[in-house]
Amino acid sequence: MEEAHNVKDQRTASPAGQGPAGDGPAASNSRNTGPGRLLIAVYAVFAISASARAGYQILTKFPEAPLAYLLSAFAALVYVVATVSLAKAGSTWFKVSVAAVLVELVGVLVVGALSVFDPVAFPHETVWSLFGRGYAFVPLVLPILGLVWLYRRRPGGLASAA
Numbered sequence: 001m002e003e004a005h006n007v008k009d010q011r012t013a014s015p016a017g018q019g020p021a022g023d024g025p026a027a028s029n030s031r032n033t034g035p036g037r038l039l040i041a042v043y044a045v046f047a048i049s050a051s052a053r054a055g056y057q058i059l060t061k062f063p064e065a066p067l068a069y070l071l072s073a074f075a076a077l078v079y080v081v082a083t084v085s086l087a088k089a090g091s092t093w094f095k096v097s098v099a100a101v102l103v104e105l106v107g108v109l110v111v112g113a114l115s116v117f118d119p120v121a122f123p124h125e126t127v128w129s130l131f132g133r134g135y136a137f138v139p140l141v142l143p144i145l146g147l148v149w150l151y152r153r154r155p156g157g158l159a160s161a162a
Contacts, residue, residue, distance in 0.1 A: 031097070031153045032087050039149055042142060043083040046135075050076035050127045057124070065124040071111055075127040075139075078104050082146065091155045098150055105143035108132060112140070 032040055054072035062069055082100040085093045112131035115122040125134050132139030 031089075031094070031150070036086065036149060036153065039142075039146060040083060040086045042138070043079055043086060043146075046127070046139070046142070047076060047079035047083045050079050053127070061124070065122070068122050068124045068126045068129070071107075071126045071128065075104075075107060078107065086146075094150065094155055098147075101143045101146040101150065104139075105147070108139050108143060 030036070050072060054069060054076045057065075057069040057072060078100055082097060082104060085096040085100055108128045108131060111122075111126060111128035115125070115129040116131075122129055127135065128139055131137060
C-alpha cells in the first residue's frame with residue numbers, strides 16, 4: 001500500500017513543481033480530469049453545433065437577421081476557445097479559459113436580456129437568445145458551472161492570492 005502511494009507521489013511531483021515555462025506542474029492539468037472532461041465535451045458539442053448553425057445561417061439567410069447570425073458565429077468562436085483552453089495545461093490557458101467563460105456568461109446574459117426586452121432586434125434566435133432557451137438553458141448554466149470548475153482547479157499561485 002505504501003509503495004502505491006509513493007508511485008502516485010512520483011507521478012505528480014516535478015522538479016521545483018514547475019513546467020518548462022513556469023506554467024504550473026509539468027504535464028499536469030487538473031482541469032481536464034474527472035468532471036472537467038464532461039465539461040470540455042459539452043463545450044465541444046456546443047462549439048460544433050453553434051459553428052454549424054451559424055455557418056448555415058450566414059450562408060443561407062444572412063440578410064434576414066444579420067445581428068442574430070453574427071452573434072451566433074461569435075458564440076461559436078467563444079465555445080471553440082473555451083473548449084481548447086479548458087483542455088490545455090498551464091496558467092496562460094487557465095486565464096484564456098476564464099476569459100472565454102466570462103465572455104460567454106456576459107454574452108448569454110446580455111443577449112438573453114435584449115432578446116426578451118427587444119425581440120424585434122432578434123427576429124431569429126441565436127444560441128444565447130432567451131438565455132439559451134432553444135438549447136434547454138444549457139448556455140446559461142454552462143458558464144456558471146465552468147467558472148465554478150475553474151475556481152476549484154485554479155493554478156497554485158492563484159489559489160493563495162484568492
